[in-house]
Amino acid sequence: MLYCDHNASAPTRPEVVEAMTRCLADGGNPSSVHGIGRRARAAVEQARSQVAALAGARPEEVVFTSGGTEANAMALAGFGDAPIFVSAIEHDSVLAAAPDAVRLPVSRDGVVDLDALDVALGDIGGRPIVSVMYANNETGVVQPIAEIARGAHAAGAIVHCDAVQAAGRLAIDFAGLGLDLMTLSAHKIGGPQGVGALIVRQGLSLKPLLRGGGQERGLRAGTENVAGIVGFGVATALARGEISETARIGARRDALEAALRRIAPDAVVYGAAAPRLANTTCIGMPGVSGETQVMAFDLDGIAVSAGAACSSGKVTASHVLRAMGFGDEAAGEAIRISLGLSTDDADIEAIGETWRKLYERTRARVGQTSRATMPAARTAA
Amino acid sequence: MAYNDKVIDHYENPRNVGSLDKGDESVGTGLVGAPACGDVMKLQIKVGDGGVIEDAKFKTFGCGSAIASSSLATEWIKGKSIDEAEEIKNTQIAEHLSLPPVKIHCSVLAEDAIKAAIADYRGKHDDEQDQGAVAAE
Amino acid sequence: MTNKRNGSNITLPIYLDNQATTPVDPRVLEAMMPFFKEKFGNPHSRSHSYGWEVEEAVEEARGEIATIIGANPKEVIYTSGATESNNLAIKGVANFYKDRKNHIVTVLTEHKCVLDSCRHLQQDGFDVTYLPVAPNGLIDLEQLRDAITDKTSLVSVMGVNNEIGVIQPLAEIGKICREKGVFFHTDCAQAVGKIPLDVNEMNIDLMSISGHKIYGPMGIGALYVRRRPRVRLQALINGGGQERGMRSGTLPAPLCVGMGEACRVAREDMPAESERIRMLAQKLHKGVNDRIPDVILNGDPEKRYAGNLNLSFSYVEGESLLMAIKDLAVSSGSACTSASLEPSYVLRALGVDEELAHTSIRFGIGRFNTEAEIDYAIDTLADHVGRLREMSPLWEMVQEGVDLKSIEWTEH
Numbered sequence: 001m002l003y004c005d006h007n008a009s010a011p012t013r014p015e016v017v018e019a020m021t022r023c024l025a026d027g028g029n030p031s032s033v034h035g036i037g038r039r040a041r042a043a044v045e046q047a048r049s050q051v052a053a054l055a056g057a058r059p060e061e062v063v064f065t066s067g068g069t070e071a072n073a074m075a076l077a078g079f080g081d082a083p084i085f086v087s088a089i090e091h092d093s094v095l096a097a098a099p100d101a102v103r104l105p106v107s108r109d110g111v112v113d114l115d116a117l118d119v120a121l122g123d124i125g126g127r128p129i130v131s132v133m134y135a136n137n138e139t140g141v142v143q144p145i146a147e148i149a150r151g152a153h154a155a156g157a158i159v160h161c162d163a164v165q166a167a168g169r170l171a172i173d174f175a176g177l178g179l180d181l182m183t184l185s186a187h188k189i190g191g192p193q194g195v196g197a198l199i200v201r202q203g204l205s206l207k208p209l210l211r212g213g214g215q216e217r218g219l220r221a222g223t224e225n226v227a228g229i230v231g232f233g234v235a236t237a238l239a240r241g242e243i244s245e246t247a248r249i250g251a252r253r254d255a256l257e258a259a260l261r262r263i264a265p266d267a268v269v270y271g272a273a274a275p276r277l278a279n280t281t282c283i284g285m286p287g288v289s290g291e292t293q294v295m296a297f298d299l300d301g302i303a304v305s306a307g308a309a310c311s312s313g314k315v316t317a318s319h320v321l322r323a324m325g326f327g328d329e330a331a332g333e334a335i336r337i338s339l340g341l342s343t344d345d346a347d348i349e350a351i352g353e354t355w356r357k358l359y360e361r362t363r364a365r366v367g368q369t370s371r372a373t374m375p376a377a378r379t380a381a
Numbered sequence: 382m383a384y385n386d387k388v389i390d391h392y393e394n395p396r397n398v399g400s401l402d403k404g405d406e407s408v409g410t411g412l413v414g415a416p417a418c419g420d421v422m423k424l425q426i427k428v429g430d431g432g433v434i435e436d437a438k439f440k441t442f443g444c445g446s447a448i449a450s451s452s453l454a455t456e457w458i459k460g461k462s463i464d465e466a467e468e469i470k471n472t473q474i475a476e477h478l479s480l481p482p483v484k485i486h487c488s489v490l491a492e493d494a495i496k497a498a499i500a501d502y503r504g505k506h507d508d509e510q511d512q513g514a515v516a517a518e
Numbered sequence: 519m520t521n522k523r524n525g526s527n528i529t530l531p532i533y534l535d536n537q538a539t540t541p542v543d544p545r546v547l548e549a550m551m552p553f554f555k556e557k558f559g560n561p562h563s564r565s566h567s568y569g570w571e572v573e574e575a576v577e578e579a580r581g582e583i584a585t586i587i588g589a590n591p592k593e594v595i596y597t598s599g600a601t602e603s604n605n606l607a608i609k610g611v612a613n614f615y616k617d618r619k620n621h622i623v624t625v626l627t628e629h630k631c632v633l634d635s636c637r638h639l640q641q642d643g644f645d646v647t648y649l650p651v652a653p654n655g656l657i658d659l660e661q662l663r664d665a666i667t668d669k670t671s672l673v674s675v676m677g678v679n680n681e682i683g684v685i686q687p688l689a690e691i692g693k694i695c696r697e698k699g700v701f702f703h704t705d706c707a708q709a710v711g712k713i714p715l716d717v718n719e720m721n722i723d724l725m726s727i728s729g730h731k732i733y734g735p736m737g738i739g740a741l742y743v744r745r746r747p748r749v750r751l752q753a754l755i756n757g758g759g760q761e762r763g764m765r766s767g768t769l770p771a772p773l774c775v776g777m778g779e780a781c782r783v784a785r786e787d788m789p790a791e792s793e794r795i796r797m798l799a800q801k802l803h804k805g806v807n808d809r810i811p812d813v814i815l816n817g818d819p820e821k822r823y824a825g826n827l828n829l830s831f832s833y834v835e836g837e838s839l840l841m842a843i844k845d846l847a848v849s850s851g852s853a854c855t856s857a858s859l860e861p862s863y864v865l866r867a868l869g870v871d872e873e874l875a876h877t878s879i880r881f882g883i884g885r886f887n888t889e890a891e892i893d894y895a896i897d898t899l900a901d902h903v904g905r906l907r908e909m910s911p912l913w914e915m916v917q918e919g920v921d922l923k924s925i926e927w928t929e930h
């Protein structure tokens with residue numbers, strides 16, 4: 001099986017599995033004062049430092065959660081009734097956490113409109129929350145976070161950034177960017193599922209989502225998922241060392257896109273003109289639903305996805321592509337191929353081969369039907 | 382909670398555990414703290430000629446830091462004059478044992494225990510000077 | 519480290535803190551491993567077979583969780599742990615029904631996360647009744663009945679207390695709640711796998727379950743949410759719409775699988791294991807009582823989970839005792855609060871004197887403890903309690919016949 005769905009979940013790294021297995025065997029509750037508990041505490045604190053290093057934050061700013069979704073919920077629920085501004089291409093967990101938020105538009109390349117942010121914040125007053133993701137999960141488009149943070153802070157806002165997809169793929173500097181809150185997830189960087197973190201700038205006070213035993217400086221109650229946190233720590237340490245290899249993946253992704261476009265000259269690559277994560281391509285084969293494409297890949301043993309892998313399997317047109325100004329039909333034809341470090345040239349060839357077979361097969365059919373029923377041209381693909 | 386080595390040493394090998402005869406004229410007894418708060422210290426001094434503390438004993442109900450603080454206190458005051466002993470400050474005890482902030486109260490209690498023992502001793506002798514009588518407890 | 523005492527090999531320290539967390543059962547770890555390795559994948563990625571296989575395993579595990587409490591798998595939602603389950607159940611139900619009902623009933627001895635959730639609701643304008651407990655730790659059913667009003671949406675009473683192990687009369691509570699038409703939530707983090715539970719027989723509407731208290735992994739828990747009559751709640755974590763919209767977020771497949779396996783093992787082993795743990799607990803209790811005078815058992819002697827023995831060693835301060843018996847990993851009170859100097863609020867609610875509360879130690883006996891370990895624990899306790907009492911001014915005074923209550927203590 002060729003796995004090209006790293007943005008949904010990256011394979012757990014062997015070093016992570018090893019560290020977690022050891023930890024699971026050791027046991028211990030980090031809040032216990034006996035030696036076994038203290039050893040668990042030390043393991044959690046080491047991981048906290050590792051995660052902080054990846055994020056460019058201080059260890060004491062790291063609050064462990066059950067994942068990116070919880071961290072996003074916590075960030076957006078932490079400030080009472082403050083008005084919230086989010087980009088229209090945020091992850092579902094952000095959009096759902098703030099259903100009444102003002103949605104900031106994006107360009108056709110999927111970049112948040114800075115002018116629109118300025119206008120929206122113009123005379124808002126108070127202490128609004130601005131939440132914009134670092135890099136989009138579907139298109140990989142990287143947002144101008146530094147500028148967003150600067151503009152938002154000028155208007156007195158608290159700035160949250162969902163960096164789930166960017167962490168481990170781009171060098172992130174929480175402090176340098178001047179962010180107030182940032183979300184991370186372990187399983188996107190080869191750590192375990194069920195762990196994430198919210199980075200909370202020192203001095204910022206927010207209301208906890210989960211209340212109880214006072215763990216995580218009172219910001220997140222619940223016995224720490226020690227093995228998961230340790231696995232997260234190991235994954236961040238390894239991911240940090242791999243950021244330099246981004247160029248290599250980028251070259252493969254570019255080669256892939258070039259190959260796919262050679263096969264299907266009418267294919268659309270979304271966000272192509274914007275800075276993107278090096279591993280991600282969001283590409284549409286006109287006239288073929290994303291689902292059909294994904295199934296064709298699956299039959300050939302290649303795992304890719306149509307849009308985000310969240311909403312309990314239901315395939316709906318991506319809100320991200322629609323926000324970029326594409327119609328339901330075009331959005332429904334897009335698939336996401338997200339590569340990993342292990343993806344090699346042969347893999348790129350294999351993806352191309354499946355794509356070619358599918359394209360030729362459907363073109364033949366489209367060719368037949370188009371004579372009879374298809375309109376001459378499709379609008380705005 | 383991780384303990385400092387000196388705390389562990391005093392806790393595992395406490396110096397001067399025991400009791401002196403509190404009815405003895407030359408003995409001063411200090412009992413400070415409260416069971417409900419989780420710490421009670423009893424510290425006793427035996428004062429010889431010239432006001433020098435010849436012996437000191439303690440018993441403590443409390444955490445390891447409380448036990449170590451009182452053990453250290455008895456060690457320090459032995460051989461000192463009561464005036465010198467009275468000068469010992471809780472901060473010195475806390476510093477010597479590297480007590481964390483949540484345990485500073487243990488050193489405070491040890492200082493209080495020294496002072497209470499000295500006061501008790503002085504009380505006995507003030508009575509003696511004033512009236513030549515001893516009120517037995 | 520091994521010790522030849524009692525003629526057997528014992529690994530030190532001996533883990534007797536099975537209420538704080540349990541070691542992961544090797545069978546659980548084995549079930550989890552494939553999902554860390556070859557079977558990784560996002561269980562929500564339904565469009566490729568990686569996702570399908572993982573989803574199947576996650577659903578099978580859900581079935582195991584349902585089975586151990588007599589529920590339908592559709593009524594079980596995964597969470598990150600019992601703390602989240604308790605927060606979700608209490609705040610979720612309260613907020614969903616707040617237009618018509620604004621009152622919650624709970625108990626003073628509940629887990630901190632239940633009490634904190636309730637306190638938070640009070641700040642938001644809800645009324646909360648905190649039922650007292652008798653000196654044995656149990657609630658009075660008539661008081662419960664009287665506390666429920668037509669404004670009550672939820673009653674939350676735990677199954678087994680985490681600090682003292684007493685078992686609340688769940689079936690009777692459930693009956694009262696059903697009669698009164700209010701939802702019954704129970705925090706069963708310490709009860710699942712240890713005592714028989716049946717959500718239908720006991721009329722339980724919501725139940726919090728923990729993974730790491732039942733020899734499963736940390737970071738996973740579940741909330742049982744009844745479908746008939748339907749309980750509705752407002753989600754705390756929204757997003758992808760997983761878990762019937764009640765709890766969004768990518769499901770951690772290895773953890774779900776681990777929790778399912780933990781439930782399966784617990785269900786199969788429960789009859790034999792309960793008996794063994796009861797035997798070990800009785801041995802410990804008897805051994806301690808035979809060798810050490812003035813030891814008091816906190817909580818009802820009968821209506822309790824045997825594996826939790828909370829003992830007060832009068833005249834010996836708990837923290838110093840913990841330090842002395844460092845070969846035994848035990849705790850004074852619950853793990854979340856054990857680093858604080860406050861005596862346990864649970865023991866205080868029972869009316870235990872503060873001085874006695876300061877002397878209490880919780881022994882949590884679990885699946886992997888042996889008889890030799892219990893023997894070793896008894897010896898260790900007898901040695902150190904004796905030594906510390908020799909060092910205790912209170913013990914000395916009591917031996918001299920002084921009534922400690924007659925002394926004017928300098929409270930500080």
